[in-house]
Amino acid sequence: MPILTAEKLKKYYGTEPNITRAVDDINFSVEEGEFVAIVGTSGSGKSTLLNMIGGLDIPTSGTVSIRSEKLSNMDDDQLTLFRRRNIGFIFQNYNLVPILNVYENIVLPVYLDNKEVDAEFMEQIVQLLGLESKLDSMPNQLSGGQQQRVAIARAMIAKPAIVLADEPTGNLDSKTSASVMELLKDSSRKFCQTLIMITHNIEFAQFADRIIRIEDGCIVEGNI
Ligand SMILES: Nc1ncnc2c1ncn2[C@@H]1O[C@H](COP(=O)(O)OP(=O)(O)OP(=O)(O)O)[C@@H](O)[C@H]1O
Secondary structure (H helix, E strand, O other), X not given: OOOEEEEEEEEEEOOOOOOEEEEEEEEEEEOOOOEEEEEOOOOOOHHHHHHHHOOOOOOOEEEEEEOOEEHHHOOHHHHHHHHHHHEEEEOOOOOOOOOOOHHHHHHHHXXXXXXXXXXXXXXXXXXXXXXXXXXXXXXXXXXXXXXXXXXXXXXXXXXXXXXXXXXXXXXXXXXXXXXXXXXXXXXHHHOOOEEEEEOOOHHHHOOOOEEEEEEOOEEEEOOO
């Protein structure tokens, strides 16, 4: 039973004759615990696809289902709650809250949901990501790679159905990028965390279990 299914997913901008088919009839599914990389040239539709999967953008037509729940059946409030509970986001520019320390940043999704932090899971994540000595630090005291490791921990702490990462190494040098990729892969394996990542970098895509290539809004390789 797939954890994510996209069916006949389309996102069109504009109208004929000036229509842009950013995502054009995409069908795919992702199994629980799978690490999928989405690759494609600039403008091929990667971010549009990821934003629809994450419920940040509404499809022109077609459906996204996560744990068998259709996002299109939800109103704005339901979608916000569903996103908070089921989807973790990792962005290129980390998006940490500058006035919160590392610990507070990591546990934020749990607090926003009025839940208790799973202390044992927190310890495991912090250890895996090598953040033990940084929990009291503020984001501006961290390197880019450290900030991205905090963002990874934050995306995973609430054990979401899927973690979506949009160019997670886009702002990092190649050595730091490789270590962040290792950590993403290790985290996905260790915690059976489903992970979908956009990358331009085919070398980093090799860390994934499966690579989906899209061109002109269509999947051209890697679907099952
Ligand atoms: N809000 C919008 N209005 C009109 N066209 C858009 C909009 N957002 C995206 N597009 C178009 O949709 C297509 C896909 O864009 P998208 O950002 O998904 O590509 P991408 O593969 O993520 O590119 P990149 O790797 O450069 O980030 C592009 O042709 C883009 O110009």
